Amino acid sequence: MSTREAERNASAQQTLDILYEIATLLNTQLDKATLATCIGMVENGANPEALAAVIQELRREGGARDANR
Amino acid sequence: MSSNPPLLDPLVNTYVPASRTNEVLRNDLVAHCQDILKSHIGHKAEPNFTQLTDSVKRRLLQLPAGSTSASKFNNLVARLLDQPVLTRKQEAVTFLFALSSLNSRQQPAIQLSFPSQPPPFKNSTNNAASDAPANLNREHGRSNASRLRDYRIYKGNSHINESLLVRDTLYLMQGISGKYVRFASSKEEEKKIVFNTDSHNIITAPTQALIHRLAELGHLYCRVENFVRERENAPGVGMIEQSLCHYLQAQLTEYYRLIAVLETQLSPSGRQGTTSPDDANPTEAETGLSLRRLDVWVNDWRLRMRMMSVCVEGARGAHGGALVNLIHSYTDNGDPFVRKFTDELLEEVSRPFFATLHKWLFSGELYDPFEEFFVTADSSLGHILYVHPSSIPGGINNLGNDDGFGADADDFLGQRDNGKKLWETKYRFRKDMLPLFVGESFGKKIFSTGKSLNFIRYSCLDSDWVVTREKMSNTGGILQYGDIGGLERSIDTAYQVASHRLFEVFIDKFKLLDHLYALKSFILLGHGDFADQLMETLGPSLGKPANTLHRHNLTVDLETAIRSSNAQKDPTGVLRRLDARMLEYSHGEIGWDVFTLEYKVNPPIDTVLDQEIMGNYLKLFKHLWQLKRIEKALNLGWMRVTGGIHTFIRLPQMEFEWHRIRLVMAEMVHFIRQLETYCRLEVIECSWKVLVDFLNKKEGDLDALIDAHRTYLERVTKKILLWNSKPGKEELLLRQLGEIFTIILQYREATDNFYNHCLTESARRDQAMDAERGVYTGNPDHDADVTSDVLSALLIRVKEYGSHFSDKVQAMVQQLQIHPDLDCRFLGVRLSFSEYYKSKKDSQPVPSSRGSQA
Numbered sequence: 001m002s003t004r005e006a007e008r009n010a011s012a013q014q015t016l017d018i019l020y021e022i023a024t025l026l027n028t029q030l031d032k033a034t035l036a037t038c039i040g041m042v043e044n045g046a047n048p049e050a051l052a053a054v055i056q057e058l059r060r061e062g063g064a065r066d067a068n069r
Numbered sequence: 070m071s072s073n074p075p076l077l078d079p080l081v082n083t084y085v086p087a088s089r090t091n092e093v094l095r096n097d098l099v100a101h102c103q104d105i106l107k108s109h110i111g112h113k114a115e116p117n118f119t120q121l122t123d124s125v126k127r128r129l130l131q132l133p134a135g136s137t138s139a140s141k142f143n144n145l146v147a148r149l150l151d152q153p154v155l156t157r158k159q160e161a162v163t164f165l166f167a168l169s170s171l172n173s174r175q176q177p178a179i180q181l182s183f184p185s186q187p188p189p190f191k192n193s194t195n196n197a198a199s200d201a202p203a204n205l206n207r208e209h210g211r212s213n214a215s216r217l218r219d220y221r222i223y224k225g226n227s228h229i230n231e232s233l234l235v236r237d238t239l240y241l242m243q244g245i246s247g248k249y250v251r252f253a254s255s256k257e258e259e260k261k262i263v264f265n266t267d268s269h270n271i272i273t274a275p276t277q278a279l280i281h282r283l284a285e286l287g288h289l290y291c292r293v294e295n296f297v298r299e300r301e302n303a304p305g306v307g308m309i310e311q312s313l314c315h316y317l318q319a320q321l322t323e324y325y326r327l328i329a330v331l332e333t334q335l336s337p338s339g340r341q342g343t344t345s346p347d348d349a350n351p352t353e354a355e356t357g358l359s360l361r362r363l364d365v366w367v368n369d370w371r372l373r374m375r376m377m378s379v380c381v382e383g384a385r386g387a388h389g390g391a392l393v394n395l396i397h398s399y400t401d402n403g404d405p406f407v408r409k410f411t412d413e414l415l416e417e418v419s420r421p422f423f424a425t426l427h428k429w430l431f432s433g434e435l436y437d438p439f440e441e442f443f444v445t446a447d448s449s450l451g452h453i454l455y456v457h458p459s460s461i462p463g464g465i466n467n468l469g470n471d472d473g474f475g476a477d478a479d480d481f482l483g484q485r486d487n488g489k490k491l492w493e494t495k496y497r498f499r500k501d502m503l504p505l506f507v508g509e510s511f512g513k514k515i516f517s518t519g520k521s522l523n524f525i526r527y528s529c530l531d532s533d534w535v536v537t538r539e540k541m542s543n544t545g546g547i548l549q550y551g552d553i554g555g556l557e558r559s560i561d562t563a564y565q566v567a568s569h570r571l572f573e574v575f576i577d578k579f580k581l582l583d584h585l586y587a588l589k590s591f592i593l594l595g596h597g598d599f600a601d602q603l604m605e606t607l608g609p610s611l612g613k614p615a616n617t618l619h620r621h622n623l624t625v626d627l628e629t630a631i632r633s634s635n636a637q638k639d640p641t642g643v644l645r646r647l648d649a650r651m652l653e654y655s656h657g658e659i660g661w662d663v664f665t666l667e668y669k670v671n672p673p674i675d676t677v678l679d680q681e682i683m684g685n686y687l688k689l690f691k692h693l694w695q696l697k698r699i700e701k702a703l704n705l706g707w708m709r710v711t712g713g714i715h716t717f718i719r720l721p722q723m724e725f726e727w728h729r730i731r732l733v734m735a736e737m738v739h740f741i742r743q744l745e746t747y748c749r750l751e752v753i754e755c756s757w758k759v760l761v762d763f764l765n766k767k768e769g770d771l772d773a774l775i776d777a778h779r780t781y782l783e784r785v786t787k788k789i790l791l792w793n794s795k796p797g798k799e800e801l802l803l804r805q806l807g808e809i810f811t812i813i814l815q816y817r818e819a820t821d822n823f824y825n826h827c828l829t830e831s832a833r834r835d836q837a838m839d840a841e842r843g844v845y846t847g848n849p850d851h852d853a854d855v856t857s858d859v860l861s862a863l864l865i866r867v868k869e870y871g872s873h874f875s876d877k878v879q880a881m882v883q884q885l886q887i888h889p890d891l892d893c894r895f896l897g898v899r900l901s902f903s904e905y906y907k908s909k910k911d912s913q914p915v916p917s918s919r920g921s922q923a
């Protein structure tokens with residue numbers, strides 16, 4: 001059982017790596033953790049484009065906060 | 070969605086570190102994010118994975134070194150697809166792509182929109198703010214036009230929906246009035262269209278202009294349609310017009326097809342338009358039909374319709390070939406579209422014309438029931454058999470043409486005593502009906518070819534040949550408008566063949582040459598021995614008054630002359646036609662004045678030798694016959710003055726007188742001989758040579774043949790009759806010649822009298838001498854005194870006539886020397902070859918204007 005779990009983890013890791021590579025290639029400026037979160041959300045049925053809009057929104061918000069500070 | 074909030078927190082925390090401490094801010098942001106997630110952003114995502122990756126690759130390729138990253142992307146995607154973990158790979162990639170900085174589509178929109186709006190979180194939880202992202206584009210893109218439209222809706226006078234107008238316009242294009250736009254009903258405003266507008270339904274001016282443009286098509290359509298309908302029902306519409314109608318109808322069918330296609334385009338959007346007029350507009354603009362699109366669609370057709378309409382307008386007045394001409398005049402156009410259209414049209418329209426042409430050119434039949442061809446038959450000649458049977462109502466009865474010929478042949482001979490007239494007037498050439506693309510010279514050729522064939526067929530009864538030719542020609546391809554070069558070749562060939570055949574028929578079958586030769590031999594006295602014989606046998610009887618002559622005697626004499634001369638070896642066909650007869654005579658005329666030879670000609674030879682020509686021949690015969698008579702008379706006289714005098718008359722004191730008579734008579738003989746030589750050699754034979762050369766060439770048609778013969782005869786006539794071209798002097802020389810002839814005859818008479826007198830005198834002296842010798846031979850019955858009176862009177866007359874003759878010849882030579890015709894002038898030179906007349910004239914004291922012309 002544990003071997004299957006490990007296999008699953010490995011393949012999930014591999015998928016995440018691939019996705020991360022694509023993300024860097026596409027210059028999305030996501031780190032691995034955020035990416036994992038987002039992919040998880042997409043897997044759960046989130047609207048991908050809306051999610052992208054959320055990310056951008058939050059980035060801007062954060063940026064604005066930083067600038068204000 | 071329930072699982073999303075826990076995941077949102079870390080995201081918020083990651084990007085907005087402040088929220089870790091600030092609970093309210095975090096909640097705000099999470100709520101805001103949830104709103105976004107619930108919105109419908111990006112529902113128009115690419116439907117399948119391949120399209121998605123493709124669009125990503127396109128983006129990548131736009132970057133520097135894009136090809137390597139694109140292939141890398143390809144590779145990664147392939148690997149991703151192999152992974153079993155993710156269930157929503159497409160969405161994942163979509164997410165990444167949406168976030169990517171490469172995807173410039175969304176970023177500017179969002180960046181621009183936010184600064185203009187108050188930050189949503191500051192207005193606490195506001196519905197309007199939460200709507201904002203979804204309505205971003207629409208709110209911002211709201212133009213003045215749409216505001217105006219809203220205003221109008223608010224005021225209650227809206228524009229009529231375009232789709233409704235499009236539907237109406239489609240009706241208009243078929244000539245049917247629509248609901249909002251209709252054709253003016255009154256007659257004089259036929260060309261106008263009327264817009265049904267009220268305060269609630271406005272059609273704007275630009276739209277009206279557009280509809281006007283489109284409605285033109287409808288108007289033109291109506292016109293063409295009407296024309297076609299009119300012609301469909303009208304009786305006696307020519308074949309060319311029928312084919313024009315056919316073509317127009319075919320074009321109209323194409324037009325219907327276009328309308329049908331447009332209508333199918335219209336119907337889905339039309340349905341939408343009725344259900345939700347406002348929302349339908351954008352989609353309709355994508356897929357449906359607008360007035361402008363309609364305009365583009367029918368642009369070609371507008372031009373075509375215009376041309377059709379022009380043709381239709383022209384076709385009202387024109388007919389047949391003129392109609393073809395009219396259309397042909399539009400082919401000279403720089404616009405390839407117009408040219409192509411008219412070419413097609415002409416191809417179609419000219420087909421019946423070419424069918425007729427084919428029939429005419431290859432079989433000499435005029436099949437033109439509607440008189441559209443440029444050749445017309447003169448129906449007044451009444452040879453109904455010559456027309457194509459099917460063009461006559463109930464013509465089937467006449468189909469047995471060939472059978473009919475046998476029975477009618479005699480009729481024909483009686484009827485067609487004037488082949489020339491038939492040839493010249495049976496068919497007429499109508500220049501206005503000749504299509505321009507044929508050209509007038511070719512038109513003439515066509516005309517002449519068909520005429521020749523027709524003539525060969527019916528007048529020469531040689532229909533077999535024509536039929537064979539027709540069959541052969543059928544394999545040689547069809548005549549059509551597109552192949553003008555081939556047409557011209559066909560015409561040339563047909564023309565040559567036909568004219569060649571015509572010559573063959575005339576020369577070989579009808580022996581035209583034999584007839585012409587016979588005319589030359591008999592009528593122009595070419596057979597010298599025959600003429601002499603005839604003169605000898607006829608001479609005595611011709612001296613009698615005309616009313617004592619009988620035709621049978623003349624014909625018997627003619628027969629004798631033929632038998633006793635070489636003429637008997639001529640073909641019997643020729644001799645059969647020869648006849649002797651008397652002209653109409655009046656009181657006091659003698660046989661010489663009224664006798665004439667006649668050569669009878671039958672059809673179809675009489676086409677060449679018509680009555681006028683034969684009249685000319687008779688005139689020539691009369692002149693030459695007279696010349697012959699003078700010659701004969703002089704011959705007899707000469708024999709008398711040279712032979713008889715020495716034999717019978719022994720009057721030494723008269724010897725001098727006789728010498729003078731001989732001198733004058735020699736002059737006369739010289740004159741007549743020269744005149745005859747001139748007529749025979751310079752005039753007849755030379756002209757004959759020209760004619761025979763022409764005939765051997767076998768070129769040209771029957772007209773040319775007729776012309777050649779006419780020229781020949783004219784030349785002969787003019788020169789023999791010494792015709793002067795100067796006005797008022799035409800017959801001057803002929804009159805002089807006639808006077809000279811009379812003088813010669815009178816002189817001859819005077820010398821005869823003198824001779825008789827001398828003979829009597831001689832006899833008297835012989836008697837006296839006999840008496841001296843004591844031989845009694847009768848009583849001396851003449852008184853010497855009386856004799857001397859008579860003698861002097863006779864001598865005076867002889868002298869008078871002699872000098873008269875000299876003067877006349879003198880005058881005539883003068884005239885001849887300034888004659889405009891070279892041959893006549895040469896005759897003058899011949900007559901005065903030793904300058905006999907000139908020296909005589911110079912010796913006269915009175916100077917004349919003749920000068921050095923001799």
